[in-house]
Amino acid sequence: MASMMLMMMLLLPVTGVLMAVTPFLQRRGEVFAVTVPSSAQRDPYLRSLKRRYALIMGAVTAVLTAAGVAAALAMNEAAIMVVLLVGTLGLLLGGYALMLRYRAKTKAYKREQGWEAQVQETVAVVGEADAPRAIALSWNLLYVPVILVTVAIAVVGYPHMPDMIPMHASFDGTVNRWEPKGPMVVAFPVLMQLFLAACMVFSHWTILKSKKWAEPGAPATSALAYGLFARAQSVFLLVSGLLLTGGLGILFELSSMELVSLGQAAFFVMLLAMPIVVGSLVIGVVYGQAGSRVFKRMQGSDALLADDDEHWKFGIFYVNPDDLAFVLPERFGVGWTFNYARPVTWVIVVGGFLVTVAFIVAVSVLV
Template identity: 25%
Template sequence: MLFILSIFIFAGVLETVTPYLSRKTTVFGVSIPEPYVQHQQLQLFKKHYSMFVGSIAAAFLLGQILLLLTSIQEEKFVLLSFIFLCVMFLLSAALSMSYHIKIKKLKKQENWEAHVKTVYVTDLSLRDRDEVLSPIFFALPIIITLALITFTYMNYNAIPDVFATHWNAAGEADGWTEKTWISVIVMPLILLGTQISLFIISFGMKSAKIQLSAQAKEASANRELTQRKYGSWYLAAINYNMTILFVVLHYTTVILKDQTAPYFFPLFIVSMIVSLGGLILFNWKLSKSNERFDDLHTNETASADDRYWKWGIFYSNKNDPSLLVEKKYGIGWTVNMANKWSYIILLVIFLPILLVIFI
């Protein structure tokens, strides 16, 4: 239960500080001309959002702590924690959308774009400094999973007719599944879908465009290179982390027929620590490299692409060959919905899950 609380605290803090992790030239999904990034109203919007979301997270956390003091069952506590987390995300999403609308209205009312000079900023030499990991690093887990699936079918007759698929905190099996040709590879199949998607994303990260500011070119270049470098490292860590976890669970329960391995829960804890710790490190590195606009000396600003964004969330530009683009709000990347590979990624991710549900 304490581990669930730690996840909730991390999610609450991350949601609270998200406006300050984004690029200075995008606020709640709206492109801000560089001479206006220090606009007082924008700073107030960020502050009010963080205060509101932080208060909501703190209230829900207090509710969870009070639940811990009761005799509530673990399953109910986990369910309520999940509900609290979903509500917090929904409220933060609704609030960020309201500020998105307010900023667009403010930008139009004050006619910011009419008072700035739009320029196009590029630096081809930055590709030589790019340290995004090669897709080769994302290929090895796929090979491992394909080998596991092959090995599973080679030993199909030796697999128990019923095997464990869920465990409690003590590592004791409390959920079971009957053996079928699909059920014995459910875990590797879902893992394979994720791995293939990450493999495609690794190509997208390599070719993703680098966005530079007009008045903070070197600082924005440093932020872009930092995000690409540590972002690819984090995705690789998640990939190998998931591969180790799923392969150990599958091989132990299905192949070795060990349904009550005591190391399952500690392994899961270590996996979560790696995932959350990596995300914390990524956010810290990115926040330290964020561009500054303390010395604005012209009315120039880099060109904006708001017309290709819907609500500052969904990007669709058929003239942009990039598969991935930097998010307008928060950190990380999102797919270009006009690129056919984005739908292939979604299909690869969800197809194994749909097969498990309907077959």
């Protein structure tokens, strides 16, 4: 199963490359989570900071990827897990720490240049109803037939399943955990599907509820770009969710019926995950955060038309009690985040954490 190990190692370079290119994907008026004039994207000093960030993250990614590939070729399962977990966590935390360092440099440079917003300009986009937007939430009804097919396979195949169901296999495909045949064991993949589908539907809902991005210097064009970005992300989220829920559920049921081995099922799930992982990188590079790369020739402004740096704590946490929106585009990254000054945000965060813990506990007890 060396091929499956090597596929798992692809998570490292994809994560690292996404982190490395993140500064180049942000909106025109933001550099390392600092508000600057949109024309400052061409500033030599700021561009040099971005290049340095990318080079450092790229070098770290190359080293970690080489270590992961070596562990995979050596078939060392323990080393693979260490490199994968520690490496991915190191890239995320290290990338964030490096961002904070360059954020401080950018803030100091901003003060030196005297970039200050004399007024806080806001925009309202006329004709927003005609602008592209995320696909409707009703598209998530497609999860229903996927789950029903899994249930049908489980019902039809239950009499033909062995008394002991394989539940876990090592990287070489050797099954090392079984559970007695029973309704809950067979229903386990359906429960996983329901949980994953719920997470995907919630993510889709947050896109629809998000505060729309419109740049004061180019309101109509940036609103159109954001709409295209939101639509692409919502379609990608739906397709990814259907692939994962369908693949996990159906393949697990087929392995329980011994039509495929558990190792083969895991291999096919990894195959399904690869286009999802790579696709997230491609969408980020093509569209940029909030559609910032859709129209690269949007007119830039030398003036700072709006500045909300004070509301972004540590560059990524938005805290603004005067903003009624509780979901908005991220400041550093590709996607969306919450307004942590809104009570509903904490209801969602705490509620989601409790539901996740309850699901894990329930599955571990029932299965």
